[in-house]
Amino acid sequence: MTLDDTDVHARLSQRDRFAPPAGFRFRVLGTLDAEGPEGPIALGGPKQRIVLALLLMRANEVVTPESLIDDVWGDEPPDAARNTLQSYVSRLRGAFGADRVSTRSGGYRMRIERDELDATRFEDLVRDAREADGHPDRVSSILRDALALWRGPAFADLATEPALAGEIARLEELRMTATEERISADLELGLHAEVVGDSVVGELGSRPRRAAVAVADVRRLEEQRPSSARTALLVPAVLLGALALLIAAAAISWYS
Numbered sequence: 001m002t003l004d005d006t007d008v009h010a011r012l013s014q015r016d017r018f019a020p021p022a023g024f025r026f027r028v029l030g031t032l033d034a035e036g037p038e039g040p041i042a043l044g045g046p047k048q049r050i051v052l053a054l055l056l057m058r059a060n061e062v063v064t065p066e067s068l069i070d071d072v073w074g075d076e077p078p079d080a081a082r083n084t085l086q087s088y089v090s091r092l093r094g095a096f097g098a099d100r101v102s103t104r105s106g107g108y109r110m111r112i113e114r115d116e117l118d119a120t121r122f123e124d125l126v127r128d129a130r131e132a133d134g135h136p137d138r139v140s141s142i143l144r145d146a147l148a149l150w151r152g153p154a155f156a157d158l159a160t161e162p163a164l165a166g167e168i169a170r171l172e173e174l175r176m177t178a179t180e181e182r183i184s185a186d187l188e189l190g191l192h193a194e195v196v197g198d199s200v201v202g203e204l205g206s207r208p209r210r211a212a213v214a215v216a217d218v219r220r221l222e223e224q225r226p227s228s229a230r231t232a233l234l235v236p237a238v239l240l241g242a243l244a245l246l247i248a249a250a251a252i253s254w255y256s
Contacts, residue, residue, distance in 0.1 A: 024096065026056055027118045029171070030151030032158060034096075041095050046158075047072055048088040053158055055092075055101070055110035056117060057167050064107040071163035118149045119171060125149075126178050136188040143182035150175060 025035045032049055034041045043049050050072050055063060069081045078084070089108050093101040102109050114120045125146035132138040154171040155164050 024100070024112070024116050025118075026112060026116055027151070028053065028056060028155055029118045029122060029149050029175075030153070031156045036096075043095070044088070044091055047084075048091060050158060050161055050163070051085065051088045052092055052110075053155060053161075053164060055108065056112070057164070059110050059112045059117065062104045062107045062109050068108070074162070119154070122146050122149050122171075122178075123174065126174065126181075129178070129181065136185040140182055140185040140189060140191075143178050143185065146178055147175070147182065 023037065027033050032043065032053055034043060034052075043052060051068060054068060054071055065082060065085055068085055069077050072085070073081055089101060089103070092110075100111050102111070114124065125142055129139045129142040129146065132142060153159060154168045154175075155161070158164055159168060
């Protein structure tokens, strides 16, 4: 769906992309952390942090103790796993309040608003950018805001946890897709030098196949230009050369 400038502006005005929520903030686009009205909140040790991460992944749903035990301890949970899990949930309830972390029939529930979790804010901004298709300046601006929410790899301090692997992969794929879409918008705006100096090198350097897609995008855009414009504009040629070197270097590292 394509929106005109008025519709896009109205949509973006409904949600301030820059203002953090007034209550709690939960961040998973980087290391797992949380803040409340009074500042950062201590999240406890590794296992308790995993429990919080799993509840955030399934926010506003009831998660069974059996599911959490299996995800936290795997195939060989300790005999006291259920009691230990109850202790973790109790501590999280103390940190965030009984209205946030509750015991329901059949399990536990973490209640949050969409704007309180950076991952859902990121997804909402990516959706907004796609609805602004046809307006590359807006697409680029929105996706810059979305990508700025990332402080590092998703769940960076819990990256080796098998239970989080699927969600980490999903978020990282969406991040890379958003980066590619921002690159395409920047190229449409003629920001070739910025693409070489920022997005491609910073985000695509470890993925030569992705970088190859960026090269193809540049070539496609250049083929659409009048021949006189292609002759006058030398920056894209420099871009293609830089990207070619990037792909070669990344491929050597990738496959060695």
